[in-house]
Amino acid sequence: MKVKEIIENELKYQQQQLKLIPSENYVSKGVLNAVGSVMINKYAEGQAFKRYYQGNKNMDMLEELCKNLALQTFNLDPDKWAVNVQAVTGSVANLSVYNAILNPQDKILAMSLFHGGHLSHGWKLPNGKKISFSSKVFNSSFYMVSPKDYRFDYDQIEKQAQEEKPALIISGGTAYPRQIDFKRLSEIAKSVGAKYLADIAHEAGLVANGQYDSPFEYADFVTMTTRKTLRGPIGALVFCRKEYEDAIDSSIFPGLQGGPMMNSIAGIATALEEAQTKDFETYIKQVRKNADTLAASLVKRGFNVITGGTDSHLILIDITNKQPNGYVAAEILEAVDIILNKNTIPFDPGSPWRPSGIRLGTPSVTTRGMKEAEMEVIAELIEKTLKEFTADGDIKKFQLKKEINKNRHIFEIKKEVNDLTQKFPIYND
Template identity: 40%
Template sequence: MPVSTAPPAAPTAYADFDALRRHDPEIAEVVLGELGRQSDSLQLIAAENFTSPAVLAALGSPLANKYAEGYPGARHHGGCELVDAAERMAVERATTLFGAEHANVQSHSGSSAVLAAYAALLKPGDTVLAMGLPYGGHLTHGSPANFSGRWFDFVGYGVEAESGLIDYDQVHTLARQHRPKAIVCGSISYPRHPDYAVFREIADDVGAYLIVDAAHPMGLIAGGAAPSPVPYADVVCATTHKVLRGPRGGMILCGSELAERIDRAVFPFTQGGAQMHTIAAKAVAFGEAAAPAFAAYAHQVVANARVLADELEAEGFAVLTGGTDTHLISADPAPLGVDGKAARGRLAAAGLVLDTCALPYGDSRGIRLGTAAITTQGMGEAEMPRVAALFTAAMREEGEGARKVRAEVRALAGRFPPYPG
């Protein structure tokens, strides 16, 4: 069974919530309000999770005070001996956990990790092949609103119209046609495992780097519930939150031959001083993810997602690709008479919090959800039919009926508090 997080540890001299109440009651009210919101609704945003009390303790530690530009043993500031130890532990734990030769744990986010990977391998104007945004590509995969779309020439690949699966023949054809400097494998809403070996073959055929943006599946990879891209990719970018259950931040994995280029692309090219409290919290999360309990958790996340996808389909939602291999579910609520934006609003009013996503081959939007957070709370496959039924009720009920649905969601959430105590 998955292991739920526990209540935060007792306040210490440096993490005293009573001090926040005294000195800034307005912000204290916001913090308590957010804890209440997370506790009486279901957090189904695929990119969110609940960190452990140990991760929270590291985030609220005196390491937040330390300026540490540079890398362990080569800082631009004095007094870094202890934070050096924390970063070395984070790097060692990450490389061991994922079987990588090198890890950079300083990236502030998944987007900044991708930026650093591009900075290390590409020059402005280079051609990059990545999943098109209408099919689930990320902003950093060529959006004109993002640095990626302004600095590089992106070509988008898509998915097969009937199956919704990646069209590998199209990927190969586009690669041969455009000869990209890099191919990006990764998505924010594709619920199936990519075939990393095929991407590697295509990259080798055209002499391209293979960058895997594994922000979503990285926690599943850590727990052995998803295949690893590390043996195939030149660079793997990821976040440390989502299924991995660490602090909000990014990381980069690569081989030793690219280590110096990646490190210099993070600092000093794209970032300044490292956030040492966050790096320590990443080290804690990597340690937790190496434990057998986390492997059980990761597999439970997938089991829950598969059941929930099946139940949503039975309730009338059109589930993309017919199901999921991961924590992610993408679905079209159109058969229930609403689009993704309207569905998100109705579900949010009922306390079912999720996102919208692009739908392939259409202008409307669908919904995207994940099972990482509710699995951390302790929910299992037995709860998934009820969650799916609440989705349908939230879409259909109004007035008093809608209030009853909200009360049922609150009751279900109350049985599985994120921080019991």
């Protein structure tokens, strides 16, 4: 098969599926064009107007524009905040903060991965096995949600911070559906002499439009990915208080990377222009409304939605009253073209490969124009699919696929899913 054919197949597949993965989205044609533009042809090592290579006048203009757009999008005073737009991913963005302000073996206190956190925040397994690069270099420990309500208990985090005296406290994650108290965390950080990094990789688009509280008043550093609710290409932004500007810039280049992906920066700038429009504001408000409606509809159908709902675009579900685990549930749903993640839940007795939960979100379906009525339909389709078929929790993937393929009703439901998605094209032309 040729590359062109694979890309065409992927477009068809994206069109027919109902994508509920909360960390994904569909970029605009403008962003697609920017990422596929001639900006890809240039080496631009260094910072705008301070490059190692000749011939960068347009790259300088672009990077400067992208930074200004980033500061404007989050209403930041350029005398107080700086931003670097070169980090190629969210994980590198986080590493750049550690590299700028920490020494090897310094202590990090971050959200546990099993309680919604992220690998790049120093994650290591409960048995001490160091999984991430950040856990090998730094001394990380983790705070958890309360077993009572699956929300953070800030008094408990404060106690932990006082005991451990970290140099850096991090918040942010991939599966915490509720508002994080940025003010309280910054106070805890100050009280123990730590810096505070708010990673809003997931919520960036919501924060830009006041649909999720902003950390900027409180944090020393704010990192985010650009591909999720911000609806940009793969990439990341690293915001810092002005006094850290040089440290962050040199931490990314030459500290961690070489030449920046100027085509991605063109895509990020385009997405930031879009994020400042009325259309985007309407979009992101709908993302929230859709998430509330979808969560409520799933609760009504007996799904065990962690914390009973969401304050953002993402919903975490303990699926064990419907299927043996999140792996089986996600595989069955994939068979009807409903694409979401298996996910661990707090205090999960399962493993990351066979976790107890699934995670879903509304950024992509909202980009396609779906509203509250479609969220009800989606909840019904999920319920119907998971009632139709089940399997042993330990079943091997190829065996599970084989069993699913024998079920005629699954293919009838798939047709319903495809009929729905066909009414909401990703790209109109």
